[in-house]
Every structure is written in C-alpha cells, then in structure tokens.
Amino acid sequence: MRYLNILLFLAKGFETMEASVFVDVMGWARNDFDCDVNVITCGLSKTVVSTFGVPVTVDTLLNEVKIEDYDALAIPGGFEEYGFYDEAFSEEVSELIRGFNSQHKPIASVCVAALALAHSGILTGKKATTYHLNGGNRQKQLGEYGVEVINEPIVQTDNIITSYCPQTAPGVAFSLLSILVGEEKMSEVRTAMGY
Numbered sequence: 001m002r003y004l005n006i007l008l009f010l011a012k013g014f015e016t017m018e019a020s021v022f023v024d025v026m027g028w029a030r031n032d033f034d035c036d037v038n039v040i041t042c043g044l045s046k047t048v049v050s051t052f053g054v055p056v057t058v059d060t061l062l063n064e065v066k067i068e069d070y071d072a073l074a075i076p077g078g079f080e081e082y083g084f085y086d087e088a089f090s091e092e093v094s095e096l097i098r099g100f101n102s103q104h105k106p107i108a109s110v111c112v113a114a115l116a117l118a119h120s121g122i123l124t125g126k127k128a129t130t131y132h133l134n135g136g137n138r139q140k141q142l143g144e145y146g147v148e149v150i151n152e153p154i155v156q157t158d159n160i161i162t163s164y165c166p167q168t169a170p171g172v173a174f175s176l177l178s179i180l181v182g183e184e185k186m187s188e189v190r191t192a193m194g195y
Contacts, residue, residue, distance in 0.1 A: 013082030077111030
C-alpha cells in the first residue's frame with residue numbers, strides 16, 4: 001500500500017488556520033476512514049514562522065522535494081506584511097508549482113496563495129479566485145496575470161483549486177480529498193467532522 005502524499009508548502013508568513021485544515025481533514029480521513037492520505041510539510045527553511053508568529057518545523061525542505069514522490073500540492077495563503085510574497089513569489093516556488101501542474105497533479109490553494117499560482121504562470125487564461133474583500137484588490141491583482149477572476153468561494157479549473165478567503169479553507173481541503181479518494185469517502189469524512 002502506498003500513501004497518497006500531499007505536499008503542504010508553507011511560505012513565510014503563511015496563515016496558520018489555512019494550513020492546519022489540510023493536516024486535520026487528511027488526518028481524519030486516514031485515522032478514522034482508512035484513506036491512504038498523508039501530509040508532508042515543506043518550506044524554504046526548516047522552521048517557517050506563520051503570519052501570527054507561530055514557528056512550524058517542516059518535514060522537508062523545498063530543495064529536497066522530488067515531485068514524483070507526491071500526488072498533490074497544497075498552499076495556504078498569508079499576509080504581505082509578514083513576508084508571504086517574498087517566498088510565495090520566489091522562482092523556487094514557481095518551479096515547484098509548474099512542476100506539479102505539468103504532471104497534471106492536483107494543486108489546492110487557499111485565499112491569496114492563488115496569486116503564487118498566477119505568478120508561476122499556470123493560471124493564465126483560466127478561471128480562478130482569490131481574496132475578495134477589502135475592495136477586491138487581490139482579485140484585481142489576480143486579473144492582471146491574465147486570469148478570468150470568478151467571485152465565488154471555491155473555483156476548480158482542471159487540476160487547480162482556488163478560493164477566496166480563510167473561511168473557505170476546509171472546503172478546499174475537502175475538495176482536494178474528493179479528488180484523491182472520491183466523493184463518497186470525502187462526504188463521510190466531512191460529515192464526521194461536522195461540516
């Protein structure tokens with residue numbers, strides 16, 4: 001039996017809640033419903049500090065990642081003032097995103113992580129969404145990358161999932177789980193978690 005490995009990339013200044021839902025949803029699926037899903041955290045450094053100052057020790061470094069070892073990529077959003085875009089827009093991260101996309105592997109992003117996907121070039125000409133409040137500034141920014149911006153909570157286009165605010169994070173994780181193990185199994189997990 002081989003686990004379906006999800007690479008959870010944590011950029012500096014990531015939002016803790018948006019990352020934790022992937023760990024929890026996949027943990028429930030594995031622990032209580034025998035789903036062969038596993039989350040491996042990844043960063044550009046061994047310790048990544050979140051938006052609100054929570055240090056997280058990641059499982060692996062980005063330069064150690066071999067895309068063939070993973071079945072999906074998940075990226076939580078973060079805050080600009082905590083340096084999120086410094087790493088999320090780096091060439092190493094863009095290469096990672098393009099690598100997963102070129103193999104048509106699922107890529108799930110929450111909130112402004114969609115901007116990292118757009119920055120990598122994989123959303124050009126595609127439907128996607130990102131943070132929609134505060135005058136829609138982030139959605140306008142997304143549109144500048146040639147993305148067809150859809151103002152909906154979660155937008156799935158081909159292998160790519162984008163969403164528009166932290167509240168959508170569990171839905172993104174469930175959408176990714178559904179792609180990996182099927183709608184029926186995902187529904188069981190979602191119900192058990194009270195969603």
